[in-house]
Amino acid sequence: MTPPLRVTDLVKHFGPPGTPAAVDGLSFSVAPGSVTALLGGNGAGKTTTISMLLGLLVPTSGQIEVLGVDMVRNRYAALPRLNFSSPYVELPFRLTVEQNLGVYGRLYNLPRLAERIDELLEDLGLTALRKRPLGSLSAGQKTRAGLAKALINKPELLLLDEPTASLDPDTGDWVRSYLAAYRQKTGATLLLASHNMMEVERLADRVLMMRGGKLVDDDTPQGLIARYGRSTLEEVFLDIARQKDPA
Numbered sequence: 001m002t003p004p005l006r007v008t009d010l011v012k013h014f015g016p017p018g019t020p021a022a023v024d025g026l027s028f029s030v031a032p033g034s035v036t037a038l039l040g041g042n043g044a045g046k047t048t049t050i051s052m053l054l055g056l057l058v059p060t061s062g063q064i065e066v067l068g069v070d071m072v073r074n075r076y077a078a079l080p081r082l083n084f085s086s087p088y089v090e091l092p093f094r095l096t097v098e099q100n101l102g103v104y105g106r107l108y109n110l111p112r113l114a115e116r117i118d119e120l121l122e123d124l125g126l127t128a129l130r131k132r133p134l135g136s137l138s139a140g141q142k143t144r145a146g147l148a149k150a151l152i153n154k155p156e157l158l159l160l161d162e163p164t165a166s167l168d169p170d171t172g173d174w175v176r177s178y179l180a181a182y183r184q185k186t187g188a189t190l191l192l193a194s195h196n197m198m199e200v201e202r203l204a205d206r207v208l209m210m211r212g213g214k215l216v217d218d219d220t221p222q223g224l225i226a227r228y229g230r231s232t233l234e235e236v237f238l239d240i241a242r243q244k245d246p247a
């Protein structure tokens with residue numbers, strides 16, 4: 001079976017040759033229906049990697065296959081089957097929540113779009129906010145609207161950057177349950193970048209740990225915790241970020 005995501009020797013240089021690469025020879029593939037967390041400290045290369053996976057940045061070298069499609073050469077064949085959410089990417093702020101979903105839904109040329117929008121608004125607790133301009137929402141409400149946009153085309157591969165940033169603990173917990181249920185129901189594959197280790201322990205089957213653009217560890221959350229002799233993923237993260245090898 002083709003992995004939904006396969007990355008081989010991926011490199012991205014922003015500076016001239018000789019300067020350090022933002023992504024420096026990354027290789028991994030993920031299994032269908034899995035939840036993989038891409039972790040690393042600030043500047044480790046997570047956002048650069050996700051931008052290349054989405055076809056927004058052209059790699060300096062290496063291969064990216066998304067749902068069996070070569071993203072560098074043929075990304076339009078894969079884009080209808082994936083989606084992305086990030087609290088750092090603003091949706092058009094003068095449009096209402098439902099207008100935003102309408103615009104994105106039409107980009108995907110979805111059948112029965114009005115029904116899909118109603119369903120998502122209901123699922124994400126946004127029905128009462130549907131007529132509100134996006135710019136008037138709180139950060140947490142915007143995050144939920146961003147998630148609705150990311151799910152509009154029922155993506156087989158969902159890339160999430162900090163999916164619960166600026167959500168209160170209760171809403172954050174609700175979004176995590178929602179994502180777990182979405183994966184369960186649809187068999188979708190999720191890749192998430194997060195600084196919330198509790199979230200990663202709860203959602204991810206596997207952790208890819210990056211430092212300096214390279215993959216420095218790859219295991220289940222429990223496997224990492226056991227190997228580093230720690231009791232939480234947060235402690236493992238600190239060990240890796242501070243370059244401590246397993247005991």
Ligand SMILES: Nc1ncnc2c1ncn2[C@@H]1O[C@H](COP(=O)(O)OP(=O)(O)OP(=O)(O)O)[C@@H](O)[C@H]1O
Binds near residue numbers: 015022042044
């Ligand atoms: N457009 C750009 N031009 C030049 N350098 C860049 C650019 N984008 C990222 N970088 C550099 O690439 C490296 C990796 O950055 P990236 O944003 O991928 O890290 P990150 O792991 O997502 O970090 P954070 O957790 O802080 O979001 C950093 O050194 C950053 O300064």
